[in-house]
Amino acid sequence: MSFRRIYKNSLSPGGKFKNRFTSPARLIEKDFLPRISSAPKNASSIEKTYTLETKESPFMINLEDLIIIEQNLSQILDKFNNPNSVLPACEEVYEMTAENTLNQVSLLYRDERTRDAIRYSMVLQAVGISLTHYFISEYSLNHEMALLIKSIIFSIHQGFLILTKFVLSRVPSDNTNTWALKLRQIIKEKKLRKHNIDNTTFLDHYNQLIVNNMKKMCRNFISRTDDPTARCLKLSVLQIIRHKGITISESRSLIEKAFGVKRENSEKLENTLKSPFLPETPNKIYTLVLDLDETLVHYIDTENRGKYLIRPYVNEFLQALEKNFEIVIFTAAIQDYADWILDDLDKNKLITYRLYRHHTVPAGNYFLKDLKKLGRDLSKVIIVDNVAENFQLQRENGILIKSWYEDTNDTALKELQDFLLAIPRNQIQDVRAYLKSTREKMLNGIDC
Ligand SMILES: [Mg+2]
Numbered sequence: 330m331s332f333r334r335i336y337k338n339s340l341s342p343g344g345k346f347k348n349r350f351t352s353p354a355r356l357i358e359k360d361f362l363p364r365i366s367s368a369p370k371n372a373s374s375i376e377k378t379y380t381l382e383t384k385e386s387p388f389m390i391n392l393e394d395l396i397i398i399e400q401n402l403s404q405i406l407d408k409f410n411n412p413n414s415v416l417p418a419c420e421e422v423y424e425m426t427a428e429n430t431l432n433q434v435s436l437l438y439r440d441e442r443t444r445d446a447i448r449y450s451m452v453l454q455a456v457g458i459s460l461t462h463y464f465i466s467e468y469s470l471n472h473e474m475a476l477l478i479k480s481i482i483f484s485i486h487q488g489f490l491i492l493t494k495f496v497l498s499r500v501p502s503d504n505t506n507t508w509a510l511k512l513r514q515i516i517k518e519k520k521l522r523k524h525n526i527d528n529t530t531f532l533d534h535y536n537q538l539i540v541n542n543m544k545k546m547c548r549n550f551i552s553r554t555d556d557p558t559a560r561c562l563k564l565s566v567l568q569i570i571r572h573k574g575i576t577i578s579e580s581r582s583l584i585e586k587a588f589g590v591k592r593e594n595s596e597k598l599e600n601t602l603k604s605p606f607l608p609e610t611p612n613k614i615y616t617l618v619l620d621l622d623e624t625l626v627h628y629i630d631t632e633n634r635g636k637y638l639i640r641p642y643v644n645e646f647l648q649a650l651e652k653n654f655e656i657v658i659f660t661a662a663i664q665d666y667a668d669w670i671l672d673d674l675d676k677n678k679l680i681t682y683r684l685y686r687h688h689t690v691p692a693g694n695y696f697l698k699d700l701k702k703l704g705r706d707l708s709k710v711i712i713v714d715n716v717a718e719n720f721q722l723q724r725e726n727g728i729l730i731k732s733w734y735e736d737t738n739d740t741a742l743k744e745l746q747d748f749l750l751a752i753p754r755n756q757i758q759d760v761r762a763y764l765k766s767t768r769e770k771m772l773n774g775i776d777c
Contacts, residue, residue: 379506381437381499387722388433389692392508395431395493398422399515402486405461409479412465419462426455430692432577434495446532447495449573450488452580453539456569457481459584460546463562474550481542484535490516491532540570561587605704607657607682615752615760616705617654618698620714622662623732625742626670637670640733642742647679649746653753657703659684659712661696661719690722697722708759711752713745725761 380389401418408414426432435447461478464470470478493512500509526534543566551563565583569575575583607616619625626637650656656679660667664685671683689696700710700723712720713728720727730741748767757763 379500379509381434381496388430388436388690389695389697390430390434390496391692392496392506392512394425395496395512396508396515398425399486399489399493399519401425402482402489403519405482406479406486409475409482415465416462419458419465423455423458423462426451427581430690431492434492437495437499440529443495443529445573446529446536447492448577449536450492450532451577452569452575453536453543454485454488455577455581456543456566456584457485457539459588460543460562460566463558463588467556467558474546477542477546477550481539481546484538484542488532488535488539490519491528491535494528543570558587604702606684606688606702607704609704611655611705611709612681613653613655614709615654616657616703616710617650617749618657618659618700618703618710618712620698620712620716620719621658621660621667621670623715623734624713624730625658626674627734628666628670638735639674640742641737641739642746643674646742646746647675648677650749651679654711654749655681657682657684659688659698661686661689661698663687689719695719695721699723700726708761711749711760711764725765728764 379392380387398421401422404418405415405422408418432448432451435444435451438444438447461482464474464478468474494516497509497512497516500506547563547566551559554560562584565587568583569580622628625640625643627640628635628637647656658667658671658680660683662685664687667683667685671680684698686696688698688702690699691697695716695718698712698714698719700707700712700720703710707723707726710723710726711728712723712726713730714720715730715732717724717727717729728745730745733739733741751757752760752763
């Protein structure tokens with residue numbers, strides 16, 4: 330499978346439903362029972378993610394992903410002459426670095442130089458990996474070209490080890506997190522070259538080596554081919570090299586454009602991402618944030634377009650709550666899919682706002698719903714979700730509802746409705762305190 334096909338499969342509109350079902354969020358729901366009160370979590374799975382504090386806002390990073398990325402980069406270097414090993418490794422690195430929160434590591438540092446070096450290293454990594462994949466899959470490389478690509482991958486690998494050091498420097502050395510210990514071991518054993526300069530200078534050094542080798546590649550090789558994709562790639566690469574302040578997402582768009590992949594309009598997307606997400610004045614005192622999948626509906630894949638089932642009492646629930654709460658759907662699903670359901674489900678327009686995957690904060694295998702970004706007084710906001718990890722940033726505002734798939738006798742929303750209606754009736758000042766005080770009170774199917 331070519332790199333081009335990978336992108337097309339994962340990003341084309343035709344693949345959107347399939348894509349949704351292979352999303353990490355989806356796997357998590359299947360792999361781990363979501364009720365925190367009744368199901369002990371797999372400890373090692375929790376350890377995989379580590380919260381890093383930044384001046385802006387904390388974010389979680391998946392430490393296991395770092396190990397897998399490093400293993401793939403090593404594999405590309407060690408098995409360079411075997412395309413069957415190199416190509417899947419390139420694909421995995423490209424995909425994982427897109428999903429992971431690595432692009433936020435630069436925020437750990439206040440000093441601009443370090444921030445720039447880390448960001449640019451991520452940019453060059455994505456470019457270098459896609460170039461490697463393309464030329465190995467489409468050409469039989471001559472000695473000179475093979476050497477150039479190998480040097481680029483070597484520098485990417487070194488840069489990645491330095492990046493990992495930046496992450497580990499924020500994990501206390503006495504921390505017993507298994508994944509952090511394993512990463513430290515890798516840094517110790519693996520081939521990070523010894524150096525007497527600071528990590529930022531060292532990273533700059535490898536960034537520059539990558540840039541030099543990419544320039545050589547464009548000049549000595551790509552300029553001589555008639556391959557239209559290679560020529561487009563060259564233009565994208567030169568644009569990225571010249572524009573050092575480019576963002577990770579802009580550079581990926583440029584590369585993917587060269588492969589003929591259309592991306593969602595990033596400018597349009599960025600405008601919708603500016604917080605606060607909701608207009609300034611709430612039209613109700615309270616805000617109720619509801620998850621979609623397995624909270625209100627359950628999607629079933631079919632031969633054709635697929636269909637969805639509606640949880641019992643959804644309409645009654647929305648109608649009863651809408652009088653006192655502004656209702657916000659906050660889903661980790663992509664917008665096309667969510668709108669397809671919501672346009673049909675919410676014929677009476679009871680839902681005030683919709684927020685989608687691009688409003689979430691990706692954190693390893695989760696898509697976090699950060700209520701701070703709504704622009705509402707958090708003492709008046711409640712979130713209901715069937716995955717507790719999704720609201721971990723404001724756990725005190727959360728109500729965990731059991732996942733629903735098809736049970737027609739389910740009464741969780743009915744129970745929840747009665748519970749929530751007591752809030753406006755009793756004019757609760759701070760819903761967080763109210764949830765805390767009733768946390769012991771277990772309702773059928775609801776766990777506060
Ligand atoms: Mg859900």
